[in-house]
Structure formats: structure tokens, C-alpha cells
């Protein structure tokens with residue numbers, strides 16, 4: 001399932017991130033690339049331990065924790081501390097699949113996070129740059145994603161994807177991975193659709209007794225499938 005989540009960050013939060021990123025110590029993006037993707041990757045990135053990355057990463061995680069759509073679609077178990085990248089002057093990232101497991105070293109150890117889902121949170125407005133589309137190979141063909149600043153796209157970690165060359169301006173984004181309670185994309189999609197339907201019914205017919213039953217079905221399926 002490929003899902004766009006609008007307005008994860010508001011205009012003020014985006015402006016704050018951009019101001020901090022303008023002063024940050026950017027490095028070559030290949031620092032976090034796996035063996036294969038290093039060949040395809042040409043961008044700038046903040047190192048994982050960079051204080052600006054940690055500070056803004058916490059801001060992004062806090063926004064995600066209050067976003068019902070993100071929660072319902074991802075059913076997050078662990079989230080990799082958000083990273084930040086920048087493409088300009090023709091930079092791009094060729095087709096690749098993200099590493100299956102990432103190690104979060106932000107708390108001293110090296111906690112393994114299975115990358116069930118990948119996410120990009122756009123921090124530049126689409127009219128600020130040319131190119132820079134995130135192309136994702138989906139079951140239904142290629143999707144070309146270029147979202148408003150503050151919006152996020154969530155897609156299965158199993159997907160082949162690339163970022164097309166940025167030929168004008170600069171594309172800033174935050175990107176990260178999620179280990180979900182549900183390992184399979186098909187299960188996550190079913191649970192998301194069930195949750196969206198229950199929420200619509202709760203709005204339209206709040207007193208209907210079947211709502212209690214349906215909510216029970218949701219939780220009992222999750223209990224059956226959740227991998228904790």
C-alpha cells in the first residue's frame with residue numbers, strides 16, 4: 001500500500017526545520033548507503049549522530065505520534081530516528097531497495113529495526129525545484145510522488161524506488177523506516193481499511209451496536225497477527 005499522509009508538519013514546523021537545516025553540517029549521502037545502493041546514491045545527508053538531525057528527528061517523531069492516519073496505516077512498533085537529505089545540481093538516487101534491517105545506534109547499542117515501511121517527508125515545496133520525484137514501483141505500476149512541504153509518503157520497504165535528478169533548486173526531505181506490528185503489506189492494508197471504515201461509521205452512525213462488534217473484530221485480528 002502506498003499512502004500519502006498530508007500535513008504531518010505544519011508550515012511553522014517546516015519553516016523551523018528548513019532554518020535549522022540551512023545551518024547544518026551536510027555530508028555525502030553514501031555514509032548510510034548499503035553496498036549496492038552506494039553506487040546509485042548521489043545526494044547530501046546529515047550524519048545519523050548529528051545534533052540537528054537528532055533535534056529535528058525528535059520533532060518529526062513527535063508529530064507522527066499525534067497523526068492518526070500514520071498510526072493506522074503503519075501500526076508502528078519501532079521507528080528509525082528520522083534522517084535528512086538534500087538533492088541539488090542534478091543529484092539523484094537511482095533504483096534501489098532499502099536495506100532490510102537498519103541499526104539504530106542513537107541510544108548507545110545497536111537496535112535492529114526491520115524496514116517493513118519506508119517514508120519520505122517532503123520539506124521543500126514542489127515549485128521550489130524541478131525533478132526530484134520519488135518514483136516507486138508499485139503492484140499497479142510506477143507511481144511518481146512529489147508532495148507539498150509537510151506531507152509524507154509511506155510505502156512498503158520491499159519496493160524498488162528512486163529519486164529523479166533535481167535539475168533546479170533544492171529538494172530537502174526527511175526519510176526513515178518503520179518496523180510494523182504487521183509484517184505483511186496485505187495485512188496492514190486490510191487493517192487500515194477496517195479502521196478507516198470503523199471511523200467513518202463512528203462519525204455517521206455513532207450509536208449503532210454493530211460498531212462495538214466491528215471494533216472487537218479489529219482488535220482481535222490485531223491480537224492474532226501482531227508481531228511484538
Ligand SMILES: O=C(O)CCC(=O)C(=O)O
Nearest residue numbers: 085098120134163173175
Ligand atoms: O529522498 C527520498 O525521498 C528517498 C531516499 C531513499 O530512498 C533512501 O535514502 O533510501
Ligand SMILES: [Fe+2]
Nearest residue numbers: 096097098161
Ligand atoms: Fe531508499
